[in-house]
Amino acid sequence: MLNFNIDRQKCTGCGTCAADCPAGIISLEGGTPSIPADREKGCYRCQHCLAVCPAAAVSIFGCRPEQSLPLPGHLPDPVATETLIRGRRAVRRYREENLEPEFLRRLLDVACHAPSGMNARQCRFTVIDDRAKMVALRDELMARLSGMAQSGGFPAGLEFFQFFLAQWEEKRVDFLFRGAPHLLVVSAPQEIATPTPDCLIALTNFELYANSVGIGTVWDGLATLAINDLFPELRGRLGIPANHVIGYAMAFGRPAVQYARTTQHAPAEVHFV
The missing domain is CATH 3.40.109.10 (NADH Oxidase)
Incomplete structure (x- = not known):
């Protein structure tokens, strides 16, 4: 069982979860996302639906969005x-x-x-x-x-x-x-x-x-x-x-040595096609 659940109070019916599902098994019939029983075996178990939902309305495998770490504003900056x-x-x-x-x-x-x-x-x-x-x-x-x-x-x-x-x-x-x-x-x-x-x-x-x-x-x-x-x-x-x-x-x-700076390697060997 996938235990795919939608919080209807949060769901806006935007269809983002269905559009991003790599297996294409999420249905929007009736305006609310669902996974028909005959499609469940096609699930990749990737949790894209849980991760992509902007309204935090999707749960699957017993995993709820509030248990996940938020991404916006929490990723390291490019220099770091x-x-x-x-x-x-x-x-x-x-x-x-x-x-x-x-x-x-x-x-x-x-x-x-x-x-x-x-x-x-x-x-x-x-x-x-x-x-x-x-x-x-x-x-x-x-x-x-x-x-x-x-x-x-x-x-x-x-x-x-x-x-x-x-x-x-x-x-x-x-x-x-x-x-x-x-x-x-x-x-x-x-x-x-x-x-x-x-x-x-x-x-x-x-x-x-x-x-x-x-x-x-x-x-x-x-x-x-x-x-x-x-x-x-x-x-x-x-x-x-x-x-x-x-x-x-x-x-x-735990290291017994601390390095003070990055090293300097030659540029990447790249072949553009």
């Missing part, structure tokens, strides 16, 4: 948005403290609003929420990497792990997690339309929001390879379903 995007850094120095559980949950709840192919919205956020767990995982992975190096070496194409392993053994440089207290692995079912892009978009949303509230992040390719390619049995231990594609891993936490 540009500064956030240009100023994002890959943080490799972190404070040795956990994020508060409520704060961590808010980061994830915001990130889950990322768009997904065909509005699948099936990304799974696997989170290590405690620094002690990260230290234990790091030590286990380092021991496994050392054992692999001693018993025949790394698989073809992953020989570069030898260099990073040496950095750990000789200098105690944590190349896997960079000392971050938390790790986020985003995965999605392999049978949906766009599992990997969905994961990457969700991580981008997470990163930008995290940076806006002072949390550092780093796209963790080495951890991704270690979990997904070198030691795939860890997937099950981390609770990642067997039918899921891992999009990427991201280490994060």
Whole structure:
């Protein structure tokens, strides 16, 4: 059931919800929006109708307009948005403290609003929420990497792990997690339309929001390879379903470094058609 409801005292019959419905299932017969029962299965579950109604008259799936955040007057200005995007850094120095559980949950709840192919919205956020767990995982992975190096070496194409392993053994440089207290692995079912892009978009949303509230992040390719390619049995231990594609891993936490300004990259490579 879609639970599509119209507040008749607020509805003006403007038809905006019907015009904006990407599935085209909202009817205006009788002047009041409705969704015939035989059209309900065509719903994309996008909530465009709730979001677009200028009179705040539409509710769907039990979601009411007064529970949503208003958009006019509340969006960041273009300069602030540009500064956030240009100023994002890959943080490799972190404070040795956990994020508060409520704060961590808010980061994830915001990130889950990322768009997904065909509005699948099936990304799974696997989170290590405690620094002690990260230290234990790091030590286990380092021991496994050392054992692999001693018993025949790394698989073809992953020989570069030898260099990073040496950095750990000789200098105690944590190349896997960079000392971050938390790790986020985003995965999605392999049978949906766009599992990997969905994961990457969700991580981008997470990163930008995290940076806006002072949390550092780093796209963790080495951890991704270690979990997904070198030691795939860890997937099950981390609770990642067997039918899921891992999009990427991201280490994060409160940074031990603050950057003072944006960097300056070359202009975008653009080809106009």
